Amino acid sequence: MIKRIVLVVVFLIVLAGILAGIKTLQIRRMIAQGEKAQMPPETVTVAVARSESWEDQLTAVGSLTAVQGVTLSAEVSGKVVHLGFESGGSVQAGTVLLKQDTDSEAAQLRGAEANWALAKLNLERNANLLRQNLVSRLDYDNAEAQYKQTESLGDSLRAIIGKKTIRAPFSGHLGIRLVNLGQMLLEGDPIVSLQSLDPVYVNFLLPQQQLGQIRTGLAVRVTSDALAGQVITGKITAINAEVDAATRNIQVQGTVANPGKNLLPGMFVTVAVVLPARENVLVIPATAVLYAAYSDSVFIVEGQKSEKDGQPVSTVRQQFVKLGKKRGDFAAVAVGLKEGDTIVSTGVFKLRNGQSVIVDNALSPEFKLSPTPDNN
8 A cells, every 4th residue: 555655656756847847848948939039120210419509598477468558437427429439449549439428518618608708807897997096906806716716617617528528548459348329427437448559568577586687678589379379579678676575586578569469468478588698409309208207318229230140230229318408399418418329209118228120210200499380
């Protein structure tokens, strides 16, 4: 019985050894095949790192305001009897926009003018009599006071009549009409917005540490999503005399031309202040960068001979870089590359270090410093 058990155990041991040997041979064969296997080359587009001279800029978010802008309102109460404008129109300075009912004031003015004429005659008569010592000085003073009172009453009525005729204080563009014919206006009721739109002011904030870099006269460039890629230029015309104690920012005002009336007060825009100094940078397409939390990198294309047949092949080497400023479709490289290095420009996320590649720039995108992508 014991002999039989020993034989069974020996048989099982031998069987396990045979199976282990077979499995070991299979694993070695798979490893050998993996070492012989090669990844197929990846088709890539390439670009060359090159030096450029970039304008140095300060960027900020700004808000547009009119050089002259006001919401016209009623100075005195009265009924609207005439409207001389339409919503959205342009007017010249002095144009009559609205008239209120002045019948009551006109009637009072006629009576006041009659009293003024009588007071004037009475004053002149008393002046002649005073020279002849026929009236007292008191009578003359009373006549003069009466004359001035009637004159003041007439001036007051004329001022009220004048205030009931609303004129454009300056040339500009009208907004939406807020009143109707026959409407009773109270003092302070809004009538219409009037804005001078060419040129316009752009107000923006810069940190106090950048105060030494700016001055009046520097060029500014204004862009907005409402301008469909258009860039409008102007210049800095004013710098505030104090820094905001809460934010440590200083307010800057630029003036930009607006002949097409595309810029409206209240719009927010992106402002770039162009500094006089230029900066020499090494630039590459921004799509060439493989962004990562630990460090950004690019893939440099290098030529070498194939170990299999000795033919020249192109491979990629991952190179870590330190990036600088970005401008349009390009990024500046501060550390890690030199001018003339050929790098993969698109599809870097699918590459690995040492992989063979085939260069084909037929489908390479066009990289621009100031791109204007279509808004689809």
